[in-house]
Amino acid sequence: MIENARLSRLQAAFVVARRDFLAILFSRSFLFFLLGPLFPAVVFMMSGGLGAAANERKTEVVVAMQMPAADTEAFQSAHERIEAELGYGRIPHFKYFEPTDEVGPIDPEALLADKSGRYGAALTGTLEQPVLTGTRERLGQWHGLITMHLALARDGTDISYPPLETVVAETSGAKTKNERQDTAQISMTLLFLLMMLLAGMVLSNLVEEKANKIIEILAAALPMDAVFLGKLFAMLAISLVGIAVWGSLVGLVILFAGDFGGVGAMLRGMPEPGVGWPLFCFLFVLNFSMGYLLIGSIFLSIGALASTVREVQTLSMPVTMLQLFIFFFASFTLVGGATVLVTAAILFPLSSPFAMTAQAAQYEAIWPHLVAFIYQLLWVALFIRWGSNLFRKRVMKSGDAGARKRRLSIRRFFGRPPPQPAE
Structure with a gap:
């Protein structure tokens, strides 16, 4: 009866995700994390407002x-x-x-x-x-x-300007293409900045739990891939909360302080993307989620290799440089325009969210985004599987007598019999 009552992988992932989400959401460190990016944003908006006021007062x-x-x-x-x-x-x-x-x-x-x-x-x-x-x-x-x-x-007045009839064209193919490329570049840059800012939380959380031996208890009690999946979705939910808070604060500032710093005018002046604003915003959140899960699974794997904060900084530097390379590669596809480069950026899992965001800004087709979502989801599953296996081999070593005793005691606590030696 007890064996049948054990949690499934999805249930175990949900338990871990709920635990991490609530623990981080109501911590003081998360509050300071939310306030951190607001200071540069406020300085930027104030400098923009002062610059606009100075231009108005300019002699x-x-x-x-x-x-x-x-x-x-x-x-x-x-x-x-x-x-x-x-x-x-x-x-x-x-x-x-x-x-x-x-x-x-x-x-x-x-x-x-x-x-x-x-x-x-x-x-x-x-x-x-x-x-x-x-x-x-x-x-x-x-x-x-x-x-x-x-x-x-x-x-004198004998000279007259010749009459010239003018017809204003609302749009043109070249203008629409250039405007959508601008929208694609801005959205890709914003996606990159958000991922760089928020993905580090996964790594710091895992290293902290490794130091407290909490992760070993979770790994012994639950499937390791369920633990990784739960932690990733908890960090993703925390990131979406942070984005919602920052976006709401910027909206409140614009609402009560007017177009301070020209942010509202900049947003209103952005050309409409190919799929339209409502669907584009949904696809942007979806691509951010997939990109965050992909890079987060890599950071979890790095956490399996690192034992101290110094090791984390050393191992995470190549991943950070890889993110920069991927961003510039995806941005280069906008300039180059070669079909081979665009296809390569879509197929490479880490650059696929950036490339699909650019596709949503430039073209009207919707079905490629559904295919790309399924494709990225498969890579997330593979990365989680690889990271959990790496963590199991690096941290939960069977030769450690203390770790073996802890696993046996946890198995007994959950009603599972100890493994029998082979005859």
């Missing part, structure tokens, strides 16, 4: 102009016509000085040397003999536009 550079009254009036009329055609902000702005007895002629050199930096150039003389004074950069920037003003002002 507008204008051209100082002083000519006879008739010439100034003709120049102003030409400026209004050109500004109506080109649009506000695309041509220099002018500050007009009337040549009265009180003001006298302006000194271009003195205006340009003014520490306020308001004046970038000075236009003096007459329409027939104009003189433009400024730095080399400003002269190169404004010479053509000011010449257009002078030509139109000298010839």
Whole structure:
């Protein structure tokens, strides 16, 4: 009866996952872990807000102009016509000085040397003999536009711009392709950063439990692959909680503080992915989950080889470099566009989540994501199996008398008879 009441692998994995999830979720270290990435985000948003405010308060550079009254009036009329055609902000702005007895002629050199930096150039003389004074950069920037003003002002109102009918195209194939590539690159970068930030929790948790001998008790009482599976899904659930908290906080900041730092405008300006935003967000979470499980299973295997934190840092460095290589490889497929490279990135298990995220951003097809999900799930099972076998061989060594006694006592506690020696 007792033997039949033992937990199945899935039930055992669920027990381990629930234990790890609750233990980490209500720990003080998890609270500090959640607060950690918020400080750089707040600094980034504050710097963006301060930069936007500084741009708004920035002194507008204008051209100082002083000519006879008739010439100034003709120049102003030409400026209004050109500004109506080109649009506000695309041509220099002018500050007009009337040549009265009180003001006298302006000194271009003195205006340009003014520490306020308001004046970038000075236009003096007459329409027939104009003189433009400024730095080399400003002269190169404004010479053509000011010449257009002078030509139109000298010839009067007889010159008219030819009528031009314009038709605005909402989109084009090239524009849509470029925009979707931008969405793919941004989403892949975000996926990489989240995995780099959150995958380390798996390793630190396993090393801590190895030091406390908890993992040995779990491994003796439950199937090792169930223990690994439970720990991976517990860390995945914790990671999703962290992402939900960070996303909610960013949303609250934008809601109550406005578009602080331009984050809201950046999100609204992102082009729509090929599969649409609702499905893309679901596939992004799915690809993150698969990528996290794949890299997490490798970290669990590293934890089986490491006994101290120093060994963890030494062994995890190659995996971190491998993650960088995989990210750059998946990003290169966006630029290269070769079918062979894209196929290789999809088939390689560690780069498959990145490549499928890019596919979801660029193309409308949905069925490849279902196939890729099943394919990645098989690799997760293989990685868990390999890591659990490695842990069983490295940690649960049969030659250790103390470990053998612990396993026998645990077997008796669960009602399992001790193994009989071979006859």
